Amino acid sequence: MTWTSVYDDPTSVFAVVRNQQGRNSIWPAGRAMPDGWEWAGFTGAKADCLAWIGSADVDGGR
Numbered sequence: 001m002t003w004t005s006v007y008d009d010p011t012s013v014f015a016v017v018r019n020q021q022g023r024n025s026i027w028p029a030g031r032a033m034p035d036g037w038e039w040a041g042f043t044g045a046k047a048d049c050l051a052w053i054g055s056a057d058v059d060g061g062r
Contacts, residue, residue, distance in 0.1 A: 007046065014049045016040040016056075024053045 003009040006028045014026040017033055018040040026049045027033055042052045 010046075012046060013043060014046055016042040016049050016052055024056060026050065026053070 006012045007026075013029040015029045015033075016024055016039070017027045017037040018024050019037050024040055025037075026046060027037065029043050033039070040056075042049060044052070
């Protein structure tokens with residue numbers, strides 16, 4: 001199957017990234033991060049990254 005987006009490909013690996021306001025998001029691992037974002041300390045499958053973000057939001061950040 002051909003994926004139209006890396007975000008839809010179940011084999012893609014992502015990094016959790018954080019901006020200057022402390023907001024978390026996911027970004028394809030290995031790609032240069034956009035200005036103003038830095039690695040938040042977790043890399044994995046999309047679902048795992050989203051779960052990490054959810055627990056970080058509940059725990060008040062990491």
